[in-house]
Amino acid sequence: MVDATIAKEPGLGLSEREVAARLKADGYNELPRAGRRTPFRIVLEVLREPMLALLLGGGVLYLLLGSPEEALILLAFALFSIVITVVQESRTERVLEALRDLTSPRALVIRGGERRRIAGREVVRGDLIVLAEGDRVPADARLIKATDVQTDESLLTGESVPVRKVASVASPPARPGGDDLPDVFSGSLVIRGSGIAEVTGTGPRSEIGRIGQSLNTLETEPPRLQAQMRRLVKLCAIFGGVVSVLAVVLYGSLRGGWLDALLAGIAIGMSMLPEELPVVLTVFMAMGAWRISKARVLTRRAAAIETLGSATVLCTDKTGTLTQNRMTVAELRLPDGTGFRPDGGVLPEQFRPLAETGRLASAPQPFDPMEKAFHAVAKGISDTGLPGSSDLLRTYGLRPDLLAMSNVWRSGTEGSEAIVAAKGAPEAIAALCHLDADARADLTAQTEDLAAKGMRVLAVAHAAHRGESWPETQDGFDFRLLGLVGLADPLRPGVVYAVAECRTAGIRVVMITGDYPTTAAAIAHQAGLDAETIVSGDALAGMDDAMLAEQARNTTVFARIMPEQKLRIVTALKADSEIVAMTGDGVNDAPSLKAAHIGIAMGGRGTDVAREASSLVLLDDDFGSIVAAVRLGRRVFDNLRKSMGFIIAIHVPIAGLALLPLIFGLPILLWPMHIAFLEMVIDPVCTLVFEAETEEEGIMQRPPRDPAAPLFSASLLGWSVVQGVVVLALTAGIFLLALDRGMPEQEARSLTFVALVLGIVSLIFVNRSFSASIITAFRRRNAALRWVMLIVTVMIGVTLLVPFVQRMFRFGPLHADDLAVTVGAGLLAIIILEVLKPHWRKRLMT
Structure with missing residues (x-):
């Protein structure tokens, strides 16, 4: 009103x-938006994660029990994981704030009879x-x-x-x-x-606002890996708790030392509870986000990283996503049907009048993308005596009943003819040129031919006028048809390759656009998509959910789609068990971006609403970056599986060596300090090796990972247990042999501990690749591995040579021949496992 x-x-x-x-x-x-995620708020969100809370709780518990060393190690690594997450997500928020500032409009308003410029938010x-x-x-x-x-x-x-x-x-x-x-x-x-x-x-009552408000009713997809990890930690905690209680009762009853029994029980519980898993998962997600950011993709939600490798459908908008959202002249066509496709070179002589007149029919300083295209195609031929912007005498604008516009230019000296340049819809220009029926039919046929190629078609005409009196309308000029101009929104560079690689990786690309079916089909063909079947928005409106789900299963192009219909398409694909990634930049894309498993927004020209609703933001709006992100997502998940398998593997010898003395009445080998040292120092540091591993061969030639498949599959658990048993057998043999030969308890402990550490190092080399042999994997560059080897060597030296640390670990001195035994045990573990690996390789790669 x-x-x-x-x-x-x-x-x-x-x-x-x-x-x-x-x-x-x-x-x-x-638009109302959630409060800015400050570093303090991010910390609170991280602390609410049950796994990390368990890690911190364990550190506090050990502190209360009077074991500050163990407590400090646990708390230090918990703090380390928090810092990584806060730094990464704070960086994300800063970039988003900068993008938001760039897109905030200002407004010129009339208030109290005066014009004033104000901030857009004050309208x-x-x-x-x-x-x-x-x-x-x-x-x-x-x-x-x-x-x-x-x-x-x-x-x-x-x-x-x-x-x-x-x-x-x-x-x-x-x-x-x-x-x-x-x-x-x-x-x-x-x-x-x-x-x-x-x-x-204004605000939420605008068209943008209504779309933004609808986002509040949509829930983002929960991270699957975290759910799996919670279940695993819960099962390990229950099993470890039961074993620990039994161990305390057994030790206290048989040996009478209830304090030592309690410490032994804590050590066994720590050895069976994989409390380092949350640290590893957090580090992998944070480092994965950092690696993906190097490909110019900003990660807003870490869950998207784990889902990238499972994506089966990529729903993409056309305008600004597959295309550059800028018009170029794709073809010039003369009335006789002769055509020419400009490529930036010199225009043939017969096409110059058409290009020159198209420029003259546009604004001198164009803002319209189509008029910019007319200027661009005429660039280089404007020094042929054509008038400049100061010579524009009159403009006739578009009318609803005549979709054409004309500019009248002074052509030279006073009293000479004026040049009248017109452009517009072919049927409007045909009317201005008074074409006969045959000429109109020919013009219509050529127009349809260009339109079938996905072009926006305009006709161009020329007239001359003498005198100072001007007709009231354009109909008063005697126009002559010069030809047709086909304009197109070109594909982004690399789109064809990106679509092809998606197909190779088992990812179906679906175009969902508000543009016309003919244009959508042409762009789809150019991008390498199958456009044999196109579903329009009108047809989709008549479908129920079941019919839409069936249609979406086989359709590649949806055209003339409204925003709420995009959401229906994404929902239908999800209901059909597809893992959906959705790209977009407009407000109309925001609901579907949020509803998709992976929402990917364009950062350069995208709206705040789209970026806020997305999981990933393409900082350079390059469609090809999506493929790079998918590749990195698959690499992150592969390496995460290697790391998790490694962690499970080393828990077997650690738990075994903690239980062995209790079962056989031997001296206690591992106390809580040793296990904390192994799990929270050696383990996370070694995990960095797996995070830095390069991708497996053929990573983009295999189908998407089943998201329902557990992270810890039966084959991975089986292979991990086999590795752990081999290292356990070797280290337990060294411990028993040392005691049998009368070696003092503290020396036997230090010998076995070093052998265990080197056994863990041997598992790093074995797990670097599921598909390649250790020789091939060893040739791969991995700077983190060199640092880990140096760190492990220094740490072993510190525990054996520094008296204070040696006493804290209850170690004794070792000799050169003792160290040779531990190195030999590590090499023997590698040889045995490399012989066994081919029997597990096929199962591990599926």
Whole structure:
């Protein structure tokens, strides 16, 4: 409804009092969003993770029990994992804030009869906003004055073609995307003309706001790995707790030392509880996010990293995602049917009048992407005596009944003929040129031929005029048809390769666009997509959910799709057990971005709403970066499996050596300090080796991973247990042999402990690759491995040579021949496991 004050005095606008009242009633013109994730808030979110809370709780418990060394080690590594997460996610928030600032529009409003520039967030309902070429519309509004206004609403509709606007105060509210409507929408771009509009909706009451509000009803996909990890930790905790209690009772009953029994029970519990798993998972996700950021992809939710390797369907928008969202002249065609495709070189002589006149029919300083394309194709031939911008005499704009525009130029000296250049819809130019039926039919056939290639087709005509009196309309000129111009929104570089690689990796690419079916089909063919079957928005509207699920299973292109229909398509694919990744940059994409398993927003031209709803943000808007992210996601998961398998493997000898003395009545070998040292120092440090491993061969030639498949499959657990048993047998043999030969308890402990550490190192080499032999894996570059070997060597030296540390670990001195035995045990473990690995390889790679 038009405000009463405005109705009386349409040029004055609102008063400051009315502005203040409406700001108080409606709030600022911005979308409500969750509070900024400060580092403190991120820490609280991390601490709420049950696994990390368990790790911190364990450290506090050991501190209360009077074991500060163990407590400090546990707490230090918990702090380390928190710091990594906070640094990565804080960096993400800073980048998002910077992107948000870049896209915040300002507005020119009329208040109290004066024009003033204000922040877009201060616009209120009823404000009069002044719009001109290049302005971003700050709020939903209705044009009350308009001169040849066109807007780009692709962020709301996904359609790259600008729409015409007319002034009106009585028509009903309309949705984005239609021609000859008075409504302009927040976030859209004025690419031609000027006007004054009355604001009808701000903030959440705008079209953008309604889409943003719908996001609150959608839940993001929960991280599957964390759920699996919680179940594993819970099972290990229950089993380890039962074994620990039995061990305490057994030790206390048989030996009488209940304090030692309690410490032994704690050691056994620690050996069986994989409390380092949350650290490893956090480190892998944080480092994975860092590696993916190097490919210009920002990770907003770590769960997306684990899901990337499982993606089976990639739903992509067309405009700005597959294409560059900028028009270029794809083909020039003369009336006789002769065509030419510009490639940046010199235009043939016969096509120059068509290109020159197309430029003259455009604005001298163009903002419209199509007019920029006309200027670009005529670049280099504008020094042939054609008029400059100062010679523009008159402009005839588009009319609803005549979709053509003309510019009148002074051609030379005073009194000479004026040049009239016109461009517009082929049928409108045909009417201006008074073509006969045969010529019109030929023009229509050529137009349809270009349109079938996905081009936006305009016709260009030329006329000459003498005298100073001008016709009232363009119909008064004697136009001559010069030809047709086909314009296209070109594919982004690398899209064809990216689509092909997705296909090789078993990922189906589905285009969902608001553009017309013909254009969508042409772009799909160019990108290498199957466009034999196209489902339109009208057809989709008549489908129930079951029919849509069946249709979505085999359809590659959806055209003329509304925002709510995008969400239905994503939901249907998910219901069909597909793992869906969705790309987009517009507000219209936000609900489907949030509903998808992996939402991927464009960071350069994308909207705040799209970025906030997404899991990943492409900082350079490069579609090919998605493939790089998928490759890295698969690599992260592969290496995570190697790391987890390694962790399970080393728990077998650690638990075995903790239980062995209790079962056979031998001296206690491992106390809590030893196990904390192994699990929270050696283990996480060695995990960095797996994180840094290069990808397996053929990583993008295998099908997506089944997301329902457990991280710890039966084959992985079996292989881990085999590795652990081999190391346990070797280290237990060394311990028993040392005691049998009368070696003092402390020396036997230090000998066995060093052998265990070297056995753990041997498992690093064995697990570096599931598919390659240790020789092939050894040739791979891995800087982290060199550092780990150095760190392990230094740490062993410190525990054996520094008296204070030696006493704390209850170690005795070792000799050169003792160390040779431990090295030999490590090498023997590698040889045995490399012989056994081929029997497990096929099962591990599935």
